[in-house]
């Protein structure tokens with residue numbers, strides 16, 4: 001393609017308001033107009049780049065026997081409808097599918113009853129493809145995706161867009177999201193049983209104020225939070241208890257309650273259930289109709305401090321089983337730095353990450369799809385689903401200096417520093433045509449612009465190879481720049497050289 005017929009509104013300066021180098025790069029290089037509502041508004045070069053990323057995945061997944069669909073995976077029960085039609089016997093399984101949908105590559109599969117390892121395999125495949133794109137990825141455990149589910153992530157910095165908090169163990173290498181499973185959380189316990197007492201605690205409605213007032217650690221307090229859980233006929237109030245130094249995960253809570261969504265109760269809702277505002281609520285003497293959930297950090301606690309359900313008063317010496325109790329005990333806390341690694345038990349460090357892909361077991365209200373196993377017995381299929389976020393991969397690629405061969409919109413940029421130099425222009429034009437004929441995707445910067453502007457645009461575009469047709473054109477010599485290397489060579493040798501460079505790169509993929 002010739003540069004004069006390409007729409008690439010590059011910017012001299014970084015666009016204002018962004019810190020993410022990938023976002024800045026894509027806008028500045030004219031690959032995208034802007035980034036709005038977590039979506040890229042791509043221009044021609046950005047569209048080619050994303051299409052190339054999509055094809056890289058489609059191609060690699062095809063080799064793993066994935067088949068392409070058009071509109072079934074994005075529909076809620078599309079995969080079920082397909083399984084009902086397509087699966088009778090174990091011989092029909094496994095089936096793996098993919099579907100391109102607005103910047104996402106949706107994934108889904110149907111497995112035998114025992115075929116749970118399929119999800120780990122697909123996570124592994126995605127991981128490999130990303131490694132080949134020079135994007136080393138990390139697998140993040142997350143309870144809300146189910147026991148077999150996980151996210152595929154890229155390490156992020158706090159400048160990046162869509163950055164998520166997570167934790168990593170520097171000892172065993174385990175990584176997880178804030179919603180990863182917490183195996184153990186010790187409740188606070190006093191050695192001797194304490195008498196429960198109501199004490200006056202004015203202006204101590206927060207955990208910090210309370211701890212300062214009573215000179216106790218936050219672990220010795222119990223937070224009582226009121227949520228509304230979305231059920232079939234509206235919203236139901238739920239009181240949640242958690243150790244004072246921990247925080248509640250709304251996603252884990254919704255999962256535990258088997259509801260779609262939970263949200264913090266509003267003040268008027270709290271008033272109608274409890275007759276008071278937040279700040280001094282507690283588990284002792286709660287109305288029967290309030291469902292009480294305890295985080296695992298509460299079960300068996302003793303001698304702790306809770307709200308007294310009375311403004312400006314707290315209870316001390318509160319003990320599990322004697323003063324309050326609930327059957328609903330679950331892991332509903334956010335996993336944060338300083339807590340223990342679920343694998344090796346050592347202290348976790350903060351870890352920022354970007355979501356790239358997710359894979360999980362599909363659960364539905366619809367009854368399982370039956371099939372005949374090898375012994376002629378009837379079994380039920382396992383269904384899994386996932387997605388790969390092409391947009392976040394695009395942003396990640398744009399943080400690197402150049403795009404890899406095959407992904408970059410062009411393999412080569414031919415630059416003639418002075419278009420007035422007729423000999424150079426002729427040589428460059430011939431080279432351009434020869435490259436195109438030989439299947440090299442080439443951009444010819446034929447603009448009547450300063451050489452400096454052309455070189456600057458080349459850097460911004462991230463094209464892997466630059467061929468400069470300049471002073472030695474009369475001798476038929478051009479310069480070929482790729483990575484950190486540069487070579488002078490006869491123009492007639494360039495196509496052969498580039499072809500071998502491209503093929504080498506293909507082999508390394």
Ligand SMILES: [Zn+2]
Nearest residue numbers: 169172341344
């Ligand atoms: Zn560990």
